[in-house]
Amino acid sequence: MSSARSRILDTATRLFYAEGIHTVGIDRVIAEASVAKATFYHHFKSKEELVLAYLTTEYQRQRGVLGGVPGAGRERISAILTKLADLSAGPGFRGCPFLNAAAEYADPEHPVRRLVEDYREWYRDLMRDLLIEADSADATQKADLLLLVRDGITVAGGLGDQAAVRAGVRTALASV
Amino acid sequence: MSSARSRILDTATRLFYAEGIHTVGIDRVIAEASVAKATFYHHFKSKEELVLAYLTTEYQRQRGVLGGVPGAGRERISAILTKLADLSAGPGFRGCPFLNAAAEYADPEHPVRRLVEDYREWYRDLMRDLLIEADSADATQKADLLLLVRDGITVAGGLGDQAAVRAGVRTALASV
DNA sequence: ACGATAGCAGACAGATCTGTCTAGTATCAG
DNA sequence: CTGATACTAGACAGATCTGTCTGCTATCGT
The missing domain is CATH 1.10.357.10 (Tetracycline Repressor, domain 2)
Known part of the structure; x- marks a missing residue:
C-alpha cells in the first residue's frame, strides 16, 4: 500500500467523519494529507x-x-x-x-x-x-x-x- | 405573512428535507420558489x-x-x-x-x-x-x-x- | 400624492469546488 | 541504462455557491 494513498485515506476518514462529507473539499484533504493534487487523482478517480x-x-x-x-x-x-x-x-x-x-x-x-x-x-x-x-x-x-x-x-x-x-x-x- | 416568503420557506422545507441542506443551493430554492434573488435576501439575511x-x-x-x-x-x-x-x-x-x-x-x-x-x-x-x-x-x-x-x-x-x-x-x- | 414596502429580472463579485494538465524529480525493476 | 511508476508544485478551466447591487414596477397606508 502506497504511503501517499494511505495518508489520503486516513485524512479523508478523519475529516469526513468529524465534519461531514459534503462540507470537506478535496483541496482540504489534499492539503492535510500533504500530497499533490495529481497524486490524489492518480490514486482516486474522483x-x-x-x-x-x-x-x-x-x-x-x-x-x-x-x-x-x-x-x-x-x-x-x-x-x-x-x-x-x-x-x-x-x-x-x-x-x-x-x-x-x-x-x-x-x-x-x-x-x-x-x-x-x-x-x-x-x-x-x-x-x-x-x-x-x-x-x-x-x-x-x-x-x-x-x-x-x-x-x-x-x-x-x-x-x-x-x-x-x-x-x-x-x-x-x-x-x- | 408575505406570499413570497412563505413560498421560499415551503420550497426550502421540501428541498432541504428531501435532498439535504448542504446539497441544495440558494439558487435552486430561489428558482423553484419563483422569486427574485433580491426578494430572497430581503426576507432572509443569509x-x-x-x-x-x-x-x-x-x-x-x-x-x-x-x-x-x-x-x-x-x-x-x-x-x-x-x-x-x-x-x-x-x-x-x-x-x-x-x-x-x-x-x-x-x-x-x-x-x-x-x-x-x-x-x-x-x-x-x-x-x-x-x-x-x-x-x-x-x-x-x-x-x-x-x-x-x-x-x-x-x-x-x-x-x-x-x-x-x-x-x-x-x-x-x-x-x- | 407620496413614501415605504414588496416584488421582479438579472448582472456581478469573490470565493470555492472538482477535475485536468504541464513540467519536473525520485525510485526501482529489468 | 531505460522505462514505468509514484510523487512534487501549482496553474488552469469550468462550474457553482453565496451574497450584493442596479433598476424597475406594483401596492398600500397615511
Whole structure:
C-alpha cells in the first residue's frame, strides 16, 4: 500500500467523519494529507471514489471491531452492546459513519446508501445468528430490535446523550 | 405573512428535507420558489437564517402533530408511537429532519444543533410526563428509552427498514 | 400624492469546488 | 541504462455557491 494513498485515506476518514462529507473539499484533504493534487487523482478517480473507499474501509474496520468481540450467544450480544456504548461515550465519537453518510446521500440507489444497507444487514444477521445460537424465541424480530437499538445508541451517543445510550443498552440486554 | 416568503420557506422545507441542506443551493430554492434573488435576501439575511427558519417551523409543526395526538398516559404514548410508525412508512419519509440536520452540522454549539437538542428534550419531557401520569416506575429512565426508540424509528424508517420500525414500536409499547 | 414596502429580472463579485494538465524529480525493476 | 511508476508544485478551466447591487414596477397606508 502506497504511503501517499494511505495518508489520503486516513485524512479523508478523519475529516469526513468529524465534519461531514459534503462540507470537506478535496483541496482540504489534499492539503492535510500533504500530497499533490495529481497524486490524489492518480490514486482516486474522483471524490466519490474516495468517499466510497472511506466507507468501505470503515465497513471492514467496524466488522473487525465488533466481529472481534469474544464470547458466544447472549454473552457476546451483551459484550457487543457494552462495546458500542463505550465507543459512543468516547471523545471523538460523532455517531455512526454510515448513518451520517446516509443523511447526506438522499438517493437510496446511490452506492453510499447500498453500503449503509450492507452494514446494517451484516449487523442484523450477526444478532440473529447469536440469538439463534442462544436458542432465543423470535430471533428474527429480536434481531430487528437490536438493530434499531444500535441505530439509536449511535445517534444518541453522537449527540452526547449518554442517558439515552444507557437506557438503550439496558433495554436491549433485558429483551434478549 | 408575505406570499413570497412563505413560498421560499415551503420550497426550502421540501428541498432541504428531501435532498439535504448542504446539497441544495440558494439558487435552486430561489428558482423553484419563483422569486427574485433580491426578494430572497430581503426576507432572509443569509442561507443559514433560512436553514434555521426551516428547522424552527419544522420544530413547531412536529410539536403540533405529536402534541395533538389525543389520549392520556400509556394510551397516549401508544398512540404517538403508532403515529410515528405510520409517518415513517409514508412515501416521502426521509428520516427525522433534526437528526438529518445534526449529521450535517458537526459543531454541537451551532444553533442548528441547539434546535435539535431542544426538540429531543421536548420529546423526552413529553414522554416522562406521560409516564408519570400513568404512575410508571422509573419514568425518567423509560423516557430516555422512548427517546432512543424514537431516534431509531426515524432512522430505520428513513432507510426503508419497516421491520426494525415495527420491532421498535413493539418493544417500546411493551416496556412502558 | 407620496413614501415605504414588496416584488421582479438579472448582472456581478469573490470565493470555492472538482477535475485536468504541464513540467519536473525520485525510485526501482529489468 | 531505460522505462514505468509514484510523487512534487501549482496553474488552469469550468462550474457553482453565496451574497450584493442596479433598476424597475406594483401596492398600500397615511
